[in-house]
Amino acid sequence: MALRASSYARLPTERPNPATRDIDRRSTLDIVKLINCQDALVAPAVGRQSFVIARAADAIANSLKNAGRVVIVGAGTSGRIGVLEAAECPPTFGTPPSLITAVMAGGRSAVFRSKEGAEDDETAGARAVAGLSRGDVVIGVAASGITTFVRSALSSARQRGCVTIFITSNGKPPGRPAQFVIAPVVGPEVVAGSTRLKSGTAAKLVLNTLTTTAMIRLGKVYDHWMVDLKPTNRKLRLRSVRMLCDLARVSAARAETLLKSSGGSVKVAVLMARKEMTAAQAKKLLSVRNDSLREALG
Numbered sequence: 105m106a107l108r109a110s111s112y113a114r115l116p117t118e119r120p121n122p123a124t125r126d127i128d129r130r131s132t133l134d135i136v137k138l139i140n141c142q143d144a145l146v147a148p149a150v151g152r153q154s155f156v157i158a159r160a161a162d163a164i165a166n167s168l169k170n171a172g173r174v175v176i177v178g179a180g181t182s183g184r185i186g187v188l189e190a191a192e193c194p195p196t197f198g199t200p201p202s203l204i205t206a207v208m209a210g211g212r213s214a215v216f217r218s219k220e221g222a223e224d225d226e227t228a229g230a231r232a233v234a235g236l237s238r239g240d241v242v243i244g245v246a247a248s249g250i251t252t253f254v255r256s257a258l259s260s261a262r263q264r265g266c267v268t269i270f271i272t273s274n275g276k277p278p279g280r281p282a283q284f285v286i287a288p289v290v291g292p293e294v295v296a297g298s299t300r301l302k303s304g305t306a307a308k309l310v311l312n313t314l315t316t317t318a319m320i321r322l323g324k325v326y327d328h329w330m331v332d333l334k335p336t337n338r339k340l341r342l343r344s345v346r347m348l349c350d351l352a353r354v355s356a357a358r359a360e361t362l363l364k365s366s367g368g369s370v371k372v373a374v375l376m377a378r379k380e381m382t383a384a385q386a387k388k389l390l391s392v393r394n395d396s397l398r399e400a401l402g
Contacts, residue, residue, distance in 0.1 A: 116274050117248045117299050121292035139301075142294050146302050149288035150309045157310060160269045160284040161317035164241050167267055168203065168322060172239040177232055177257040179209035179223035181300040182245035182271075182307055187215055189311040195340070197324045198332035204315065207232040209253040222253065229256030238265030243314070244282060247303035249274030258282050271310050273303040286310055323396030326351065331370045331397055335363065344370050352377035371397045 112118055123142065127135060150157075164174060176186035183206070190206035193199050208214050209229070210222030222228070229252065233242055242261035244254040249272040258268050258281050270282035275289040288310065290302040319325060324332040329351065335341040341363070348359035351374045359373070366372035366383050374397060375386035386400075393399040 115248050115250070116289065116291070117293065117303055118297050119292045120296040121294060124294050127294070139294050142291075142302060143305060146288070146290050146305045147309065149290045150306055150313070153286050153288050153310070156284055156286050157313055158317070160286065161314050162321065163267045163269070163284065164314060164318040165321035167239055167241045168318065170239055172241060172267075173202070173236065174204040174241040174243065175233060175236060176204070176206040176243045176245065176311070177209075177229070177254050178206070178245035179214075179251050179253050180218065180220065181304045182247055182251070182254070183208035183210075184215055185304060185307050185311060186243070186245050189308075189315060193315060193319075194334075195336070196330055196333060197319045198334050199319075199324075207257070209251075224252050226252050226256040229253040230260040232257045233261045233264065233266070236261060236264055236266050239267075240264075241267040241269065243269040243271065243311070245271045245307050245311070247273045247299035247307065249277030249281075249287075255281050269314070271307050273299065273306060323394060323398065326371075326374075326397045329370070331374070333370070335368050344368070348373055348377070371395075371400075375400055 124138060127138065130138070167174065176190055178186040186206040187208055190204045193204045194201050209225065210219030214222055236242065242258060244258045246254040258270060261268050268282035269284045269286065270277065271286045273288065273290050275287045277285065277287065288306045290306050293299060293301045293303065295301065324330070329347045331347065333340055333344065335344040344363055345356055345359045347370050348354060348362055349356055352359065352362065354362065354377055362373040362376055366376060366386070371390055372383055372386040375381055375389060376383060378401060381389070389400050
């Protein structure tokens with residue numbers, strides 16, 4: 105999307121922040137407090153987008169329930185936040201790595217070293233979603249609301265019949281870039297144009313909320329526990345034992361035995377204890393109850 109130089113100055117993410125004028129002349133403590141005060145504006149701004157976030161989360165859950173995939177697309181800070189979100193879903197919710205993925209403008213190397221020009225590549229944006237089809241979800245993240253790479257990916261995704269979601273700090277992005285536009289207005293950055301600050305925090309909060317809500321809707325959380333985690337290290341094994349002590353109402357020793365017998369599945373282990381089932385019986389029950397521990401216990 106081509107904009108004149110004067111148009112960039114009017115973008116919400118480019119405007120100077122009156123509250124931080126002469127910030128370089130303040131004491132270190134005053135700078136820290138000022139940044140913190142500005143950060144405090146982010147969560148309420150995200151909260152004002154709750155209705156559209158909820159609708160988008162339901163769309164994600166519905167897609168995943170019907171064998172769809174989710175791709176998060178971004179450039180710069182926005183892209184790196186997308187990569188982080190996608191990477192955290194498998195260990196947290198036990199999802200396969202291919203279910204929720206991220207595409208970074210400039211490729212994998214741009215995650216670690218900035219390739220600022222990559223965000224202007226319209227062709228690469230369209231190519232980023234070339235393998236998707238109707239029923240998949242594309243989440244575009246662009247603080248400014250005008251990033252060519254992201255908007256091109258969303259446009260191509262819409263043509264393919266994908267569900268499209270746009271996360272931006274621009275309350276009035278040009279056109280209608282996606283089916284769901286989530287635009288927490290966080291105000292000008294502490295350092296003008298540095299969208300790794302409030303805008304980046306807002307995007308992280310929105311993505312956290314979207315994926316977590318969708319996974320809860322899919323039955324990957326029971327009560328407040330991540331019951332689909334894979335106990336692949338000591339920390340996660342100990343967490344699984346704590347979950348079983350709580351949910352299966354057993355001792356830690358019994359929980360460890362159940363976890364081993366269930367093949368590391370907290371859901372299966374809980375059913376084995378609560379319903380006095382074998383692991384095979386528990387797995388079968390889950391398979392006919394939408395893999396939902398809540399439904400299986402109910």
